[in-house]
Amino acid sequence: MKVLYTNSAASVEEWITNAEGSLDSSARKIVGLDVEYDKLSGTYFNPKKAAVIQLCVGTDVLVYHICHADERSESLDIQEIWRDPDKKKKLQGLKDVAxxxxxxxxxxxxxxxxxxxxxxxxxxxxxxxKHLEYAARDAYATYEVYRRLDLFERGFFSLFKHPEKKRGRDW
Structure with a gap:
């Protein structure tokens, strides 16, 4: 993996621009994303805040120490798309999914x-x-989960688009 650790918004924007360039030539646009927070839990009056944001495209990883950023970067977003159906836990972590x-x-x-x-x-x-390695590993695992989910989804839905042709012989 190639890891960039930074608290510079300009470096983040440059990394994202380069990642977008590599994604432009890719048929599938997959970015792994994870967030580490400043504390384990928050309250209404004292919510937890993002401390580190990790992004991964292929083997390129960005570890952005956002709580110490020199200025704000507006190019980041998060979403949830999958849960392990065999787990009864309401909250599932990256290790469960990966x-x-x-x-x-x-x-x-x-x-x-x-x-x-x-x-x-x-x-x-x-x-x-130790934290940098943890953050990079999380970002890569997130990327790999999304990449594999995309592959599974395309494989599954291709069955409906291209039903198996009937063979001349059935034996």
């Missing part, structure tokens, strides 16, 4: 990264290497 879609090893992708580490996302730059 473990179900990519490989069961992803169920362990956040092991060794506890509450104390999660509280450090809003600390002043630079992020510790």
């Amino acid at each position: 473990g179900a879609i990519i490989d069961p090893i992803y169920f362990e992708m956040k092991d060794g990264f506890g509450r104390a580490e999660h509280r450090m996302w809003a600390n002043p730059p630079p992020l510790p290497p």
Whole structure:
């Protein structure tokens, strides 16, 4: 993976412009996205805020330390498109989805990264290497989940568009 870690809005905009350029030549426009927050939970009067935003296109990863950004970047968005139907939990994390879609090893992708580490996302730059690796891994897993979901969806719906032709022999 090639990782860019920054708190510069100009660097984010340049990374996004380059990513859009590489996506222009691609038939499928897939971007992995994840967010780390400044605290584990929020309240109405003190909501949690984005501390780090991770983007991934292919093997290019952006880790944007947004809570320490020099100015605001308006080029980011988030959406949810899939849940593991076998999980009864209301909230499913990236490890649940990546473990179900990519490989069961992803169920362990956040092991060794506890509450104390999660509280450090809003600390002043630079992020510790352990956090940078975690953020890059999250971004790549998100990209890979979306890429595979897109492939599954296109494969499934192609069955309806191109029904199997009847063969000359049935044996």
